[in-house]
Structure formats: C-alpha cells, structure tokens
Amino acid sequence: MSEKATSRDFGTGPLARVSALVYTLLVTEGLFLLTAAPGLVLLLLLDRDASNLPLDALCLLPAGPAASAVLFALHRRQSDLADLSPAAAFWRGYRLNAVGVLRVLVPWLAGLTMIAMTLAHRTGGVPGWWRVLLVVIAIAATLWLVNALMITSLFAFRTVDVARLAGYFLGRTPLVTIGNAGGLLAAAILTAYGTEALTALLCTAFCLALLSNSRTMIEQVRTDFTA
Helix, strand or coil: CCHHHHHHHCCCCHHHHHHHHHHHHHHHHHHHHHHHHHHHHHHHHCCCCHHHHHHHHHHHCCHHHHHHHHHHHHHHHHHCCCCCCHHHHHHHHHHHHHHHHHHHHHHHHHHHHHHHHHHHHCCCCCCHHHHHHHHHHHHHHHHHHHHHHHHHHHCCCCHHHHHHHHHHHHHHCHHHHHHHHHHHHHHHHHHHHCCHHHHHHCHHHHHHHHHHHCHHHHHHHHHHHCC
16 A cells, blocks of 8 residues: 555544544644753742742743743644654754744743732732723733734734734634633633642643634635734
C-alpha cells in the first residue's frame, strides 16, 4: 500500500482518531510547558500577594506565544486528522505568531495589572461602583484577548485590525463570547482553588475547548475578512 493511501485511510476508525488526538494533545502540552517554563517556574515561586502583581504579569509573557502555537497546531490537526506532526506545527505557529501575540498581550497585561492592583490595595475614596466597573472592564478585556489570541494565531492581520476584529466579534458572535466566558471562569476557579501548575498542565485542553467554541467566529473571519 502506498504512503498516500495509508495517509488517506488513517483516522477512519474511532480508536485511530482518539489515539491521534491524545498524541497531539500530549506533544503540544509538553511543548507549551517547555516554551512557557521560564515564566511559569518563577510564577509558582512567587507568593500570592498584591505586591507581586507586576512580576506575575511578566511571568505570563512567555505563555502567550506558547498558547498561540498550541492553537495553531490544534487547528491544523482539525483540517488534517492524518497529520501526526504536531511538533512541527507547534514550532511553525510559534515562529509565525509570537511577535503578533505579544503586541496584543503586553497592553492587556499592563491594563489588567493596574486594575488588579487598584482592587487589591482598596485605595481609600474609591467608590464601590467604580470597583464594579473595573471588574466589568477586566472581564471584557479578557474576553477580547481570547478573540485576539485566536485571530492572531490563525490569520495574518495587522495588530490594529486584530484589535478591531476581536472587539467586533464580542458582540457579533454572542454564543462564542458566552462559551469563552465559561471556559475562562473554569480556569479561574481551577487556579484560585488549586495551583497555577494544574492550570498550566491543562492548557492544551482549554485551548482545544476554546478553539472548538470559536468555530463560528473563525469561519466568519475567514469568509468575511480574508480574500
């Protein structure tokens, strides 16, 4: 049997599909941990104290390009179930998207750090409604980041266009936004009541869930905003 025929026949059975998926998840998770390790290790060593919030933000920087590479590899697998080279796809996505991801991640981290420090220090004279507004802004900005990360990982747009599309699709695809909010809530609860390490170990699973939930947005971006 030729190599071409073998590739075409691969994945027709449920066991082969599950095995390929597990293999892809394990490889991409391992590569995520490898590339995000410099920040994650330091993050685990830091105390959960408001004074460490700027350092926490710096520690999260390597995780952005790493998560983007995971999304790229998983999306590539969905288009070709016979492709058993997730490592090559991961590194390609990392090279293509690292700079673009940092361009949207850095301002988000800076803004969220300022909000978190304001809320954590409970500065006197700040009214309660202002704190509620800051929380709403933080949630909206995080949902925006998920869209921006997804678009940057899978498409080639200018940063300003990524920012606009990410905001546009918050309202254009409300079910995607609600689904992403649920995924982020689960990750937040896991981190708050568990450890950052456990959340990192499940990063690929979260990315797979977000990618599946964002299919409508991805298709609309491809149809309406690409040639």
